[in-house]
Amino acid sequence: MKARNTVLTVLAASAALAAAPPAQVGFVYVSPVGDAGWTYQHDLGRKEMERALGGQVTTKFIENVPEGADAERVIRQLVTGGAKIVFTTSFGYMNPTEKVSRAFPDRFFFHATGYKTGKNFGIYNARFYEGRYLCGVIAGKMTKSNVAGYVAAFPIPEVMQGINAFTQGMRSVNPKAEVRVIWVNSWFDPGKEREAALTLISQGADMVTHHTDSTAVVQAAEEKHKENKNVYAFSYHSDMAKYGPTAQLTGTTHHWGEFYTRTVKEVLAGTWKGTNVWGGFKEGMIKLAPLNKAVPEDVKKLVLAKEKEIASGKLHPFAGPVVSQDGKERVAKGKHMTDAELGAMDYYVQGVASTLPKK
Known part of the structure; x- marks a missing residue:
């Protein structure tokens, strides 16, 4: 009976997850997406993550965002628009991302190439x-x-x-x-x-x-x-x-798709414990x-x-x-x-x- 109850509990949890609305994931880009370059590679990673997680997520990106005060406005806009997770992809976004992360402790933020972190704020980079x-x-x-x-x-x-x-x-x-x-x-x-x-x-x-x-x-x-x-x-x-x-x-x-997929999965599963990733040839980044x-x-x-x-x-x-x-x-x-x-x-x-x- 105990084994049967365990199976039923797992099935119920899976059904609840499947019934949950997709989580919105936002991306902030410093330049146009185009067909080559830094932002293009991040956008390829976004698409790879979206395909891998299927109906569990929807994504939104805002391109060509200047570093500084305008970045903070855009990050806040994504969060107030429903984003549960936000990736900001340029060095100059670090301080604005940190500031918004403190204002929204129930959301998750990840910054590329920086060094500041927090309870709901991780960093990532490639070697x-x-x-x-x-x-x-x-x-x-x-x-x-x-x-x-x-x-x-x-x-x-x-x-x-x-x-x-x-x-x-x-x-x-x-x-x-x-x-x-x-x-x-x-x-x-x-x-x-x-x-x-x-x-x-x-x-x-x-x-x-x-x-x-x-x-x-x-x-x-x-x-x-x-x-x-x-x-x-x-x-x-x-x-x-x-x-x-x-x-x-x-x-x-640079290759970001596996990192984006793994990180979003951890957040959705409630298992994320902090991110400070710096990967190179060994990690495929x-x-x-x-x-x-x-x-x-x-x-x-x-x-x-x-x-x-x-x-x-x-x-x-x-x-x-x-x-x-x-x-x-x-x-x-x-x-x-x-x-x-x-x-x-x-x-x-x-x-x-x-x-x-x-x-």
């Missing part, structure tokens, strides 16, 4: 620097000018990690290589991104990449490549090969885009071998010795940078030829 390191290895092997160009958004630790990891990877196979950086002070400004890429190419860079949201850098490299300048690019966030079929060598791509046929076979083998080493923990992109641009040793030989040190990165490593903007 972008792992992919950057491998792109740097390819650049170091294939450059003819020994100069790479990097179009960057804002000098925050996440972006600094990418610049420095790319440089570390490049110089691990080519000690003569240098990286030049131009800051555009925007996550999404195709005009500025394109201008910066062309400037870097005019300064001798035959390898370019970006930590910005549009396809402009890859497109600029494609145009120059067709002019027989042999300029190559590494995309970021997503595979942008259709915008640079000959110029794009590969790219660091970072992958390389398909390698261009222009990448030599020996370089492909080298990069794939290093990818496995990073995933297994054998190789760390910031294994010592790590020396900053000013000659200071940041990580000693035999050690590697801790997550806390990565999260506080505010300097260039040796090999970056540009000057860091003053705070």
Whole structure:
């Protein structure tokens, strides 16, 4: 009789869950969804989660939301509109998200790339620097000018990690290589991104990449490549090969769907205990885009071998010795940078030829 009652209880609980109205999940995006880039990858993750959870959820997103006060308004709007869970997907949304999370303790909030947390407020990020390191290895092997160009958004630790990891990877196979950086002070400004890429190419860079949201850098490299300048690019966030079929060598791509699905399931089941996720190749949150046929076979083998080493923990992109641009040793030989040190990165490593903007 006890077993029968247990079965009936489970069936009743399942029926109640099935009868419950779908939970609304909101997403706040810093740029347009488009068909490539940072926001596009998050939106792919949203769709994957929605498919996986079927009728348990409905989703809503608001795109092109400026960071700051306007973000707080949008987050509140989603919550008062019925959202039980809200994902905010840009660094500048951290403080507004935290503020709204305190005002609505019965809702759940998750912020990408930040560091603040709360009882109903989790954070998540991907180890972008792992992919950057491998792109740097390819650049170091294939450059003819020994100069790479990097179009960057804002000098925050996440972006600094990418610049420095790319440089570390490049110089691990080519000690003569240098990286030049131009800051555009925007996550999404195709005009500025394109201008910066062309400037870097005019300064001798035959390898370019970006930590910005549009396809402009890859497109600029494609145009120059067709002019027989042999300029190559590494995309970021997503595979942008259709915008640079000959110029794009590969790219660091981000994958959020499994995280979104798992997190929403935990909230709905009442089992969520807090989220502080930072996943890389090992967790499938970072992958390389398909390698261009222009990448030599020996370089492909080298990069794939290093990818496995990073995933297994054998190789760390910031294994010592790590020396900053000013000659200071940041990580000693035999050690590697801790997550806390990565999260506080505010300097260039040796090999970056540009000057860091003053705070």
